[in-house]
Amino acid sequence: MICEICGKEIFGRPKRIVVDRAELTVCQDCSKLGEPVAERRPAAKATSPRIIARRAAPRISKELLESEVCEDFSERVRRGRIAAGMSQEDLAKRINEKVSVIQRVESGRMVPSVRLCRALERTLKIKLLIEAEAEEPIPRARPGPAPHEPTLGELARIKRKGQ
Numbered sequence: 207m208i209c210e211i212c213g214k215e216i217f218g219r220p221k222r223i224v225v226d227r228a229e230l231t232v233c234q235d236c237s238k239l240g241e242p243v244a245e246r247r248p249a250a251k252a253t254s255p256r257i258i259a260r261r262a263a264p265r266i267s268k269e270l271l272e273s274e275v276c277e278d279f280s281e282r283v284r285r286g287r288i289a290a291g292m293s294q295e296d297l298a299k300r301i302n303e304k305v306s307v308i309q310r311v312e313s314g315r316m317v318p319s320v321r322l323c324r325a326l327e328r329t330l331k332i333k334l335l336i337e338a339e340a341e342e343p344i345p346r347a348r349p350g351p352a353p354h355e356p357t358l359g360e361l362a363r364i365k366r367k368g369q
């Protein structure tokens with residue numbers, strides 16, 4: 207092993223140093239001329255932030271895409287079509303779409319556009335789009351206990367009163 211700075215034979219353990227960003231194998235004496243090479247794991251440090259970025263991006267776009275279309279759209283379209291007595295071809299013709307579009311929507315592989323949803327809703331008399339107004343409080347849909355649950359005794363009394 208030869209020192210890359212002075213060119214002499216290295217006795218003992220060769221030293222790895224950095225001089226002007228170049229890594230050199232040098233002898234004991236020349237090792238003072240540069241910074242010792244630090245223990246590095248270059249791959250691990252570089253990849254982890256990239257993975258996080260890649261994971262975050264599709265989640266946002268997926269939420270945006272599906273925000274207006276109900277989650278079980280594929281099931282609703284399929285049931286609605288069968289209830290209407292239509293084949294996938296019939297439905298495609300009625301809404302002026304390709305059969306492959308109907309197939310992809312019914313299998314859940316394609317989220318229908320708002321325009322396509324409206325056409326399907328009209329044709330099949332189903333609901334696919336989640337309207338902002340529909341989420342206004344509907345008393346029955348509210349979770350949690352009712353304000354007052356009548357006890358068995360009270361129910362019996364109500365019944366007796368009614369008779």
Ligand SMILES: [Zn+2]
Pocket residue numbers: 209210211212213214232233234235236237
């Ligand atoms: Zn040397």
